[in-house]
Amino acid sequence: MTPCLYIHLAAMNLHFDNRFVRELPGDLSGKPHSRQTPGVCWAAIAPGPASHPTLLAHSPEVARLLDIGEEEVRSTAFLDAFSGNRLLPGMQPYASCYGGHQFGNWAGQLGDGRAIGLGEIINRNGQRLELQLKGAGATPYSRRADGRAVLRSSLREFLCSEAMHHLGIPTTRALSLITSGDGVQRDMLYDGNPAIEPGAILCRVAPSFLRFGHFEILAARGEHALLRRLVEFTLSRDFPGLRGDARFADWFRLVCERTATLVVEWLRVGFVHGVMNTDNMSILGLTIDYGPYGWVDNFDPGWTPNTTDAQWRRYCLGQQPDIARWNLQRLAEALAPVAPEQAALDAGLAHFDATLQARLGDMLAAKFGWLAWQQGDAALVNDIFELMQRCEVDMTEFFRALANVAQPAPDVETLRSAFYRDALYQNHRELFADWLARYAARLAQQDDTDAARRERMNRVNPRFVLRNYLAQQAIEAATQQDTSWLEKLLAAARRPYDDCHLPELIAKRPDWALNKPGCSMLSCSS
Numbered sequence: 001m002t003p004c005l006y007i008h009l010a011a012m013n014l015h016f017d018n019r020f021v022r023e024l025p026g027d028l029s030g031k032p033h034s035r036q037t038p039g040v041c042w043a044a045i046a047p048g049p050a051s052h053p054t055l056l057a058h059s060p061e062v063a064r065l066l067d068i069g070e071e072e073v074r075s076t077a078f079l080d081a082f083s084g085n086r087l088l089p090g091m092q093p094y095a096s097c098y099g100g101h102q103f104g105n106w107a108g109q110l111g112d113g114r115a116i117g118l119g120e121i122i123n124r125n126g127q128r129l130e131l132q133l134k135g136a137g138a139t140p141y142s143r144r145a146d147g148r149a150v151l152r153s154s155l156r157e158f159l160c161s162e163a164m165h166h167l168g169i170p171t172t173r174a175l176s177l178i179t180s181g182d183g184v185q186r187d188m189l190y191d192g193n194p195a196i197e198p199g200a201i202l203c204r205v206a207p208s209f210l211r212f213g214h215f216e217i218l219a220a221r222g223e224h225a226l227l228r229r230l231v232e233f234t235l236s237r238d239f240p241g242l243r244g245d246a247r248f249a250d251w252f253r254l255v256c257e258r259t260a261t262l263v264v265e266w267l268r269v270g271f272v273h274g275v276m277n278t279d280n281m282s283i284l285g286l287t288i289d290y291g292p293y294g295w296v297d298n299f300d301p302g303w304t305p306n307t308t309d310a311q312w313r314r315y316c317l318g319q320q321p322d323i324a325r326w327n328l329q330r331l332a333e334a335l336a337p338v339a340p341e342q343a344a345l346d347a348g349l350a351h352f353d354a355t356l357q358a359r360l361g362d363m364l365a366a367k368f369g370w371l372a373w374q375q376g377d378a379a380l381v382n383d384i385f386e387l388m389q390r391c392e393v394d395m396t397e398f399f400r401a402l403a404n405v406a407q408p409a410p411d412v413e414t415l416r417s418a419f420y421r422d423a424l425y426q427n428h429r430e431l432f433a434d435w436l437a438r439y440a441a442r443l444a445q446q447d448d449t450d451a452a453r454r455e456r457m458n459r460v461n462p463r464f465v466l467r468n469y470l471a472q473q474a475i476e477a478a479t480q481q482d483t484s485w486l487e488k489l490l491a492a493a494r495r496p497y498d499d500c501h502l503p504e505l506i507a508k509r510p511d512w513a514l515n516k517p518g519c520s521m522l523s524c525s526s
């Protein structure tokens with residue numbers, strides 16, 4: 001055996017230790033028909049098949065995290081395993097049972113309808129990571145749907161989870177994007193025009209895929225003993241650092257803290273999740289389930305990319321903190337029957353409020369280049385946000401431009417590149433100049449230099465974000481077997497704060513994208 005081949009075989013020898021299916025009760029029948037599964041946390045189900053799997057993309061960082069070598073990624077064993085066609089030794093596939101509040105209403109049992117867990121690996125650093133295929137076939141939780149996913153939504157999730165990670169924002173990760181070779185029928189715009197689209201399978205990776213909804217379903221069913229078991233399991237597997245009598249209270253407090261931190265991070269980069277139902281809320285505070293998400297182009301707190309939510313805008317950019325708290329309240333209600341005392345839950349929610357305020361202040365100060373948040377800063381922030389909204393100013397471009405203004409007399413021309421319409425710039429430049437003068441006065445209060453401030457601001461204000469129109473170009477090319485856009489975007493997503501990007505990757509949204517499906521309009525159809 002050559003040394004190369006030896007490494008090849010050893011690397012795919014992933015070490016599985018499947019605590020979720022080992023320690024919690026499951027439905028072992030293995031049957032895929034849709035059904036309620038009371039009394040269990042999961043149902044055994046095999047993934048696949050995919051008729052002609054082709055690897056479109058992978059994340060080298062995630063492969064490394066899993067101790068999978070680059071040459072292994074190109075092997076048939078990899079393609080078979082991560083398309084759902086063959087299980088690796090140690091894999092125990094299952095779909096987990098959860099419920100959720102969707103758009104404000106209790107929706108009952110939902111569950112992994114198009115996700116299949118493969119098991120938990122322990123990597124060489126002792127880190128535990130769950131592997132999950134998305135789009136690998138029907139499960140007991142698929143209801144009337146097919147358990148499959150289309151290339152466009154899988155590609156968007158693949159790129160965005162990696163982009164989020166490199167922005168420094170907690171997220172599930174993506175190992176691989178594989179087209180199945182099978183067609184999947186979808187009515188993309190829900191307008192009665194279904195079409196066959198290419199199917200794809202994503203392998204995603206996270207320390208835990210537990211959602212608020214996993215706890216909610218057990219509470220809704222009155223299965224309090226199982227709920228207690230799931231809480232104990234989560235504490236033991238996912239929060240091993242918490243010990244002692246107060247560990248339940250500490251845990252809920254931490255969930256609240258991480259959730260607050262997460263939404264503040266989304267606001268920092270202008271990210272709108274789009275579907276913040278409680279089944280899409282990670283117990284670890286990760287961004288999870290990338291569907292009709294988007295990055296705001298022209299700044300607007302009321303903006304959402306999700307056409308399904310266009311009327312109520314429940315999940316628009318500016319609502320995300322309130323919705324996060326609403327979701328935590330639903331989680332607190334679910335946990336109440338097994339909480340040692342209600343005060344632990346109340347304290348957690350109060351901690352959410354405090355964390356949100358503190359983190360918002362820190363985040364905004366950093367975005368504007370202030371060394372610390374001061375009381376009077378709120379007026380400066382509110383005034384510029386109001387102006388930006390009124391004058392259709394691009395959020396990403398604005399903050400990179402703001403980093404370039406020079407003290408002590410900033411030139412309003414520096415901001416011009418952030419406007420979509422020059423007429424709006426011309427008509428409002430005086431207002432922006434007045435604001436810049438106030439901003440300059442604020443900067444003058446701190447011991448700083450232009451260069452140092454620019455450097456700090458450019459570390460928190462991304463140069464590259466995965467605008468919808470960019471992802472859409474990668475989708476259209478990949479549908480024609482051209483992965484060059486996908487590769488370009490993944491490379492750019494790896495260095496979002498750098499100034500080195502191709503002009504076409506950092507351009508503001510072009511006019512043609514304003515009303516194009518996939519660019520401005522995204523439904524939940526995926």
Ligand code: AMP
Pocket residue numbers: 110111112113114115141142143145146147148149275279280289291524526
């Ligand atoms: P989502 O909108 O992706 O958060 O999904 C909400 C629920 O619908 C979850 O239980 C999903 O598993 C399920 N679901 C969404 N799409 C499909 C599909 N194509 N096949 C089966 N279940 C699905």
Ligand code: MG
Pocket residue numbers: 279280289
């Ligand atoms: Mg979901």
